[in-house]
Amino acid sequence: MSEPLHHSPQGRKRKLTALALSLMSALGLLAFAPGAAQARAVADHCVVNLSTDEITCAATQSKAFAADAAAAEEVGIQSVTLITLYDRTNYDPAGGTRSFVADGSYTCSAAYSPVEFSVDYLDAANWNNRASSVHTYRSCDIKLWDTVTLSGASSTWIDNLANLDTIGWANRAGSYQIS
Numbered sequence: 001m002s003e004p005l006h007h008s009p010q011g012r013k014r015k016l017t018a019l020a021l022s023l024m025s026a027l028g029l030l031a032f033a034p035g036a037a038q039a040r041a042v043a044d045h046c047v048v049n050l051s052t053d054e055i056t057c058a059a060t061q062s063k064a065f066a067a068d069a070a071a072a073e074e075v076g077i078q079s080v081t082l083i084t085l086y087d088r089t090n091y092d093p094a095g096g097t098r099s100f101v102a103d104g105s106y107t108c109s110a111a112y113s114p115v116e117f118s119v120d121y122l123d124a125a126n127w128n129n130r131a132s133s134v135h136t137y138r139s140c141d142i143k144l145w146d147t148v149t150l151s152g153a154s155s156t157w158i159d160n161l162a163n164l165d166t167i168g169w170a171n172r173a174g175s176y177q178i179s
């Protein structure tokens with residue numbers, strides 16, 4: 001059985017922070033291993049699954065989506081993408097991607113308030129000050145925050161933007177919210 005989708009934002013935020021911290025530990029260990037640079041590049045496309053609380057990484061964006069879909073299907077969940085962050089502009093996946101997926105029934109609400117999901121600590125995922133384009137789906141929009149703690153300056157709500165530099169937000173986001 002999948003757990004209900006409508007967690008409180010606070011509970012969800014704590015869970016994602018814990019996941020991000022364990023990923024940081026994993027990356028920290030890799031940094032001391034031979035071939036760390038290669039290991040890091042291989043895992044530079046990740047899918048964060050809100051329904052299973054799993055983070056799946058692979059060498060390419062399509063492989064990361066496929067691996068997430070396979071893992072989610074094992075517990076009866078069909079993943080749909082809510083947002084994807086791209087290191088490069090123009091939704092070019094070559095520099096790395098980070099996607100946020102939920103159960104197939106999920107659609108963001110039309111209103112921006114309340115915020116539906118908050119993601120802190122992009123630094124722990126090696127994504128601080130990195131996103132240069134962003135694509136959203138399922139009626140979701142994204143708001144970027146300068147720091148990793150949802151504080152400092154914030155962007156407007158963004159639907160899709162091929163070049164975040166046009167609003168002064170390329171290589172700047174440390175955390176973000178979805179609504």
Ligand SMILES: [Ca+2]
Pocket residue numbers: 086087088129130131132170171
């Ligand atoms: Ca970038």
Ligand SMILES: [Ca+2]
Pocket residue numbers: 129145146147171172173174
């Ligand atoms: Ca920043």
